[in-house]
Amino acid sequence: MQILHSGLLQRALVEIVVLGAACGALGVWLLHLRHAYAAESLAHAMLPGLVIASLLGIPLLLGAGAGVLATAALIALATRDARVGSEVAVGVTVTTAFGLGAVLALSPDVPVGLDKLLFGDLLGAGTADLLAAGALALLIALALAAGHRRLALTVFDPVAAPSLGARPARVELALLALLGVAFVAAVLSLGNLLVFALLVAPAAAAIRIAHGVASQLWLAAGLGAGAGLVGLVASAELDVAAGGSVALAAVALYALAALARPAGGRGVGGTRRSPVEALGAGR
Amino acid sequence: MSARAARLDVDGLAASYGAGPPALRDVSFSARAGQAVAVLGPNGGGKTTLFRALLGELGTVAGSVAIGGAVAYVPQTERSRLDFPVSALDVALMGAYERTPWYRRIAAPDRALARAALERVGLAEHERRRFGELSGGQRQRALVARALVQDAGVLLLDEPFAGVDSTSEEAIMGILDGLRADGRVLLIATHDVEQARRWDRVLCLRGAQVAYGPPASTLTNAVLEATYGEEIVMLDCGHRAVAIQHHDHAH
């Protein structure tokens, strides 16, 4: 197997397994707090930041970080206006960001590797990237451990949470900050279109299968790491895009979980609804 | 439970959501250990606002609050996240979160406390069941167990009998009597005028305090009209008043 011989692949493997585990666990809280849409939009709208960093020749991680901050601010601003729904305002922000990124990236003068920014460059991981990813993943793991009870309170009973030791607004902000960290860590490997898969697919699978939050967190971490492993090995053996393979592996795991537990998770819903209600953002 | 100096003194309280005008004004009352106060009023009249102000969640625009003992909130469980995978025991243990540092497991005495609390509210054999799978009355009792683990001196109960079957209602009544016997202060938000008559005191709210005192002398027709406006229906030639409650069916 190639992976056993190539230093490049080994580095990529370590990086993606560590990131997969961290993103998987983080994703569980993201889903319980119902922030999936915000997370996805944040990831997508990072594109201009990445492109600008690439054009300016500064480290992409900085561009990713700046992009995340700018987008979060814009989304917060847009959400505050009650006239247009937040879903639409966020959608406008994301589309404009894509347009801006594409205009900058597709200019004939300095062609930026748009492909790599969109779909990632997992195999281009240097040692520095690996260390950065590892450090950020560790940060995420520590933060989740330290904040576990506060997160549970924020999800379960935000009104009573202050009397039990948690301030929901702060907890949510901290979680979004962690999300930003996860994106910055993973965007170079998977690109800003695919990073969401690693964040949400293992978590969504774990929530269907496991009962109890702690087991969901561990399972999601395992599935995320597994998706990284399977995806990277498959990409190396079949000689296809690495980032895409990892993302596909994650989504495939989710599909398996959904088939195995069609009604798993005992969520809200199941009443007959019109197709538009079911597919749209009806809450 | 040892006796505690549970008490609640509210003086000229006003609270608001954000920068707008106060959602609640001029609230002044005192409750002593072992007293249960019914908080009566229409939807949007300020019952929940009062609770959130007492919890310290809302900014108090004016006035003061003095609370002896911890405050626990027992919310309506329709609003809870029923799909969150926690057991009844997990919920009871939440009462100990604030005193447990994040790197420690919850201490054995607290675990025993949680089990005892569940036993006391009659949920001992359900402690492993998922919270979302319990009945409405059982969920209420689990949240009361949580308040017991908090060892709260003041309990704020938001319509604890709403949507609860009569067997659970009796059980909950028994539990509340036990809490009063402990020497705790109970605030019970309700829209049921008849139920309000059962407690020691009643506080009528409609954006501001309308009246406070023992139910017999306080729940006059005039007070009820001032509290509910035209949502009051008089029965028995004016001897009884019933409040019309609009239920929000958008679940």
Next chain:
Amino acid sequence: MRWLTDPLSAPFMQRALLVALALSVAGGLLGTWIVLRRLAFFAHAVGSATFPGLVVAGPWGIAPQLAALAAGLGFAGMLSRATRSGATSADAATGLLLAGALALGSVLASDVYESGAGVDRLLFGTLLGLGDGDVRLAVAVALVAAAATAALARTWLATGFDPAGARALGVAAARGDWLLLALLAATVVAALPAVGALLVSTLLVVPAATARLLTTSLSALLSTSVAVAAAESIAGLLLAYHLDLPPGPAIAIVGGAAFAGAALASAAPWRRGARVVT
């Protein structure tokens, strides 16, 4: 006026303009419903999910529109299955299936078909390089959208505002919704050659969102959406021509700026919290 007449004398620009205007009609009309019925994320996701179909269309010798439609419908079907039990929210399922579709496209493009730079065209469109088929499809979809809106506006509005009541209306409401989704799929497919898989929202969501900031009555929303979409498309096309920019993204930027401008300009106190009335 050379800046206006020069571009319009070129045939490829005339074609682009025609398609842009047709798509403005379809996108503006449909976009109103997308915004009102909270389908913005879904619309964007369907557009992006056509990517793998577009990648394999050439190599497999299928018409791109058909491949795209198949991919989009497959996505919608999987989404519907995933959300049926309620264990996964619509947001989460939409997002992860969307990422999966993009990943699939990326994998297929990377090695299987070595599409390389062609991927950019599929993702961001080639408004200045359209064929006759693209023009015909765009015009056809515009006509269908106009006819459907005329016939079904009332049903769609009723179903959106009162799903429970609409259910009581029964078959008519459900059929109306299926038609809405079908029309959405058709419009998405028609828009793909022009703006690409990632930017369908430029025509299907952004103009309607901007219109929503400016007006509240349904008929005004419909006409304003179309007008805004047309204006943005023309402006974007002109910018693309003169500054040598990719046209789809240029329209997207114009759209975003217009939205921001409308938000600022109309942030008058009396407009806060306005609702749609018929």
